[in-house]
Amino acid sequence: MRILAVVQYDGTNFAGWQVQPNERTVEEEIEKVISRIFDTPVQIYGSGRTDAGVHALGQTFHFDAPKEVEDLNRLRYSFNALLPSDIHIVSLEVVKDNFHARFDVASKTYIYALSTGEYDVFNRHYATQFLRKLDVKAMKEAAELFIGKHCFKNFTSKEKDKNDFVRTIFDFHIDNVSNTIIFTISGTGFMKYMVRMIVGTLIEVGLNKLTIDDIKELLDSHIRTITPYKAPPEGLFLLGVEYAEGEKA
């Protein structure tokens, strides 16, 4: 019995999603609780990783329940009673036996919050506090360049031995909500640091340090001419993960 979960977490006190020795991670906290509930080790499979300090409003993972679950609401209740206060299961649903939370992703949506108003102690972990004037019009114009199918080799960490850097961005828009600039980006998938590097690059555009032509040079190029600035993790939220109709059930 395969179950898909939607989970919310405050990334502030986590070293990210993925299990790492001697670090507090979201994946490990969830696996501990679910293994305790079923009284046997249970592995979970996330839709992908999030970095240290990055939040999730709608991360997903699947797992195979070692025994029949009759009442999903009750299971969710037990889950939330045992989980630490910075992780919360939003929903659980039974999915097909061959569904995979990572491989079946149709699209993911991230938001990035950049506060340009007065410093706010209550928002310090949930928005990047950037108290400089930004040319939002130029940023919006530059954001449009990212939409579509592009090679994002210049917008991810260099460490990985990867060869597929092509991703499709379905939508990318920038809104101004009372002194906070909200970036909303959806796409087929996002590599390590990709959203933070895209946002960081747009901040440089907003500061008039990079031009539209600089962005054009960075995108779809295998030569890294400019190292994109990586925006801090606290402004980033994984908003949701979408699956194609028919994949789940």
Next chain:
Amino acid sequence: MRILAVVQYDGTNFAGWQVQPNERTVEEEIEKVISRIFDTPVQIYGSGRTDAGVHALGQTFHFDAPKEVEDLNRLRYSFNALLPSDIHIVSLEVVKDNFHARFDVASKTYIYALSTGEYDVFNRHYATQFLRKLDVKAMKEAAELFIGKHCFKNFTSKEKDKNDFVRTIFDFHIDNVSNTIIFTISGTGFMKYMVRMIVGTLIEVGLNKLTIDDIKELLDSHIRTITPYKAPPEGLFLLGVEYAEGEKA
């Protein structure tokens, strides 16, 4: 040169306002910074204390600058550069030499946030998560009883050797903002636990465990017939402190 400051703080990681041995307190953190700026010990005088876990959007304090300050904006900038990330000075202004941040208070306003919707990890330190159905209409009716001049002996801690329990509540209203009940209360002053006990009592009314008559019995009575429930600190914010015109300058 006496200076009045308005300060915002996230109370989550503080043992309250007042200096206490071996505890992290807001007062101590501010005094450390201001003493460092002026290179001599400087004491500050708050408008009153807040308890552990209680937040402030507009707490006030005054201090005497050991030397002339020419640029208040620059002082505020130095302050905020040195303060920890959970304290932020909102404003500074020069006041009369005999102004006192505590004794000259005309009124204080607190808000209390009670979330009755789905548990929200991002709000866990900034609203009390109370996932039970409440009769808000009954709570609003009961709240009106508190307005005016009353003896609040039953709405403060018992420990203190006090004899003046009379306070005037200028305004008290309850709003429903998307699954959050916001209590806003203004008055001449609030004793230890007073707002939390008033809110706690209204929660009991909302659960239909206390009636309007029970509240009438608790208010203005020197006999404690019912021990009011004390609402948790994380929902409480000191919104602002007001001074009479002419007191400051």
